[in-house]
Amino acid sequence: MKIALDNLPLDPITLQGMVRDLADALDEGQIEIERLQQIIREFRRARFGRSAETIIDEQTNDDGLSRISPDSARSSFVKQPHRKSLPDHLSRSDVTIAPDVTVCPDCGGSLHDAGTTTSEMLDWVPASVRVVRINRPKCACRACSTLHQAAAPERIAEGCSATPALIAHVLTSRYCDHLPLYRQSRIFARYGLELARSTLADWIRAAAWWLAPLRHMLMSHVCSGERIFADDTPLPVLDPGRGRTRTGRLWAYARDDRDFGGTTAPAVVFYATPDRTAAWPARHLAGYQGILQVDGYAGFTPLTHDGSIRIAACWSHTRRKFYELHQAGSPIATEILSRIRELYQIEERIRGLPPDHRRVVRQERSQDLVTALHKLLSGKLPFLPTRSKLAEAIRYALNRWDDLKRFIKDGRIDLDTNPVERAIRPVALGRKNALFAGSEGGADRWAIAASLIETAKLNGIEPFQWLRNTLETMVAGFPASRLGELLPVR
Numbered sequence: 001m002k003i004a005l006d007n008l009p010l011d012p013i014t015l016q017g018m019v020r021d022l023a024d025a026l027d028e029g030q031i032e033i034e035r036l037q038q039i040i041r042e043f044r045r046a047r048f049g050r051s052a053e054t055i056i057d058e059q060t061n062d063d064g065l066s067r068i069s070p071d072s073a074r075s076s077f078v079k080q081p082h083r084k085s086l087p088d089h090l091s092r093s094d095v096t097i098a099p100d101v102t103v104c105p106d107c108g109g110s111l112h113d114a115g116t117t118t119s120e121m122l123d124w125v126p127a128s129v130r131v132v133r134i135n136r137p138k139c140a141c142r143a144c145s146t147l148h149q150a151a152a153p154e155r156i157a158e159g160c161s162a163t164p165a166l167i168a169h170v171l172t173s174r175y176c177d178h179l180p181l182y183r184q185s186r187i188f189a190r191y192g193l194e195l196a197r198s199t200l201a202d203w204i205r206a207a208a209w210w211l212a213p214l215r216h217m218l219m220s221h222v223c224s225g226e227r228i229f230a231d232d233t234p235l236p237v238l239d240p241g242r243g244r245t246r247t248g249r250l251w252a253y254a255r256d257d258r259d260f261g262g263t264t265a266p267a268v269v270f271y272a273t274p275d276r277t278a279a280w281p282a283r284h285l286a287g288y289q290g291i292l293q294v295d296g297y298a299g300f301t302p303l304t305h306d307g308s309i310r311i312a313a314c315w316s317h318t319r320r321k322f323y324e325l326h327q328a329g330s331p332i333a334t335e336i337l338s339r340i341r342e343l344y345q346i347e348e349r350i351r352g353l354p355p356d357h358r359r360v361v362r363q364e365r366s367q368d369l370v371t372a373l374h375k376l377l378s379g380k381l382p383f384l385p386t387r388s389k390l391a392e393a394i395r396y397a398l399n400r401w402d403d404l405k406r407f408i409k410d411g412r413i414d415l416d417t418n419p420v421e422r423a424i425r426p427v428a429l430g431r432k433n434a435l436f437a438g439s440e441g442g443a444d445r446w447a448i449a450a451s452l453i454e455t456a457k458l459n460g461i462e463p464f465q466w467l468r469n470t471l472e473t474m475v476a477g478f479p480a481s482r483l484g485e486l487l488p489v490r
Contacts, residue, residue: 377394
């Protein structure tokens with residue numbers, strides 16, 4: 001607001017009105033400044049800060065360190081036990097170092113065996129590349145001049161010179177260890193083997209063709225669960241026509257029943273799409289009936305219209321909205337975080353218990369906490385500036401309150417979507433290293449490989465061994481009707 005200071009009105013009423021307008025404008029400006037400063041703090045934390053969302057407990061000092069009692073301080077100086085012995089499953093080679101004398105150097109007497117001292121050290125045997133020569137002898141019949149020879153073994157693709165083991169190594173390096181193909185090409189070159197990135201990409205394309213049916217079957221396994229998690233993450237895809245990348249999405253659907261005592265194998269499935277429209281989860285989850293636990297993305301809401309799917313919201317995403325404000329010194333945000341933490345403390349005690357048991361405990365202990373928290377949020381909101389970050393965080397929670405409190409009446413629901421977020425994290429690391437997928441087909445192959453590798457890891461299965469054995473079995477002619485036996489689940 002611009003004011004002509006040399007032409008101020010003389011009327012006191014008019015002047016008072018101008019002062020009020022200036023005060024309102026100043027308040028609005030201060031609110032906007034605080035909002036923008038909070039956005040900057042969030043960007044800084046996302047770029048440089050730690051990811052843990054913890055608050056200082058009452059039992060910690062001003063430095064955030066737990067108070068140590070004299071007894072615990074003395075116990076910290078107790079000698080630590082020896083390190084664990086090296087794993088028994090590792091192969092061992094013996095090196096014998098004999099004394100360099102044959103008689104006693106002190107008295108000249110003869111020496112005899114007095115036992116052996118044995119110690120162990122870890123060693124590294126570098127990887128090696130070899131050539132497998134396939135010899136197929138020919139047998140000719142002298143009577144009828146016919147020639148007999150064993151059929152050549154099937155290859156993963158026509159003209160492919162790589163064994164399933166080598167292709168499994170490339171897949172594991174790319175999608176489990178997050179080594180882009182150009183880095184793998186350089187590593188092979190160090191071993192004297194020149195392999196172009198295009199060759200490695202062709203191998204991955206061939207492997208993905210074989211593995212795609214397993215991804216489809218794995219999705220059926222996920223959707224047979226009573227409760228599944230869903231989330232998505234950006235996936236840059238090269239757009240050759242424009243000479244740059246465009247932002248696609250990688251959708252993740254996870255099943256993990258272990259928190260409510262389920263024994264079915266956990267699994268996660270990924271799908272790559274060119275955008276984030278709501279049509280994609282509707283297509284992926286067609287026919288699913290049950291509980292869908294998700295973050296605040298509105299694209300999942302249309303799935304509930306026919307009543308077959310119920311949405312459960314994520315307390316972790318809700319808590320995240322208040323954590324940055326707590327870091328900025330907001331006492332209201334700190335109080336809200338403390339109350340949410342009480343809910344998590346109750347969940348720690350009932351993790352892994354049957355759904356009915358969890359439901360009873362929640363109705364006895366969590367119900368009142370959730371009701372009190374709703375009252376707190378509703379009571380604070382009217383007194384906050386509409387555009388403030390705290391008001392935004394409170395509205396975010398209140399708009400999803402029915403979905404947030406659904407866990408109280410259903411023991412199968414968790415407080416958050418952390419299982420699927422943990423499954424996405426390795427994919428995000430691979431995205432950071434590889435920067436982008438080379439095409440839509442490359443993004444889909446990424447999704448196929450990630451689905452099977454991350455599911456194998458969830459089930460304690462070593463990815464390379466599983467990929468090698470599975471590709472070898474499928475290429476050898478494993479019946480399509482029995483493919484379910486090959487899934488990386490236990």
